[in-house]
Amino acid sequence: MRVLVLAVMAIVLSGMAARAADPRYPDWPCTQAKVPEISLAAVWAGPPLDDVQNKWKDDAKISALVAKLSARKTPLDEAEKLVKEFLAASASDKTANAKLLFAGLFDTLNAQRSQVMNGLERVSRKQREAADKIREETLALQALQGVTPRDDAKIEALSNELIWKTRIFEDRHKVVRFVCEVPTMIDQRLFALGRVIQQEME
Secondary structure: OHHHHHHHHHHHHHHHHOOOOOOOOOOOOOOOOOOOOOOHHHHOOOOOOOOOOOHHHHOHHHHHHHHHHHOOOOOHHHHHHHHHHHHHOOHHHHHHHHHHHHHHHHHHHHHHHHHHHHHHHHHHHHHHHHHHHHHHHHHHHHHHHOOOOOOHHHHHHHHHHHHHHHHHHHHHHHHHHHHOOHHHHHHHHHHHHHHHHHHHHO
């Protein structure tokens, strides 16, 4: 039982130690630095987009294409092929359509990214609360083990509850580590599609 208590504490402490150390974002759980928004200059070297900002939403064809290209279930090579086909068919409107398409991708992927990051921070707060609860219950279990006479039924019930809560904590921790990669994947997707759009404009 003492081994269980020590194991629980080790798991919880190691899970919480993985939190990022940037004081500006106390709930950010990833080792990657939090960059709240993608900078347009970092992913687009084409013509200015000031004149097309929200106009992409008014074009049904471009809106539908943006939705498909932004979906993570669409493989990147397929998305790049769709961009090339769309711009090849745009003829004299190629530059205007390219700008609208990238403006749509930039807005949509930035919003997706914010959603993922907000979700990560929500889970991080829950994990912190869960860790505090597990610590409290571990101390309560240690106290019960030191009482004479021992209440073995109560000790077993609390031990089982701790094992269950620790398992949930660990599973969530694994999911967070995986989801931490998603904002970077979104950045890479936007950069890759922006590069293809710019190449097709030339």
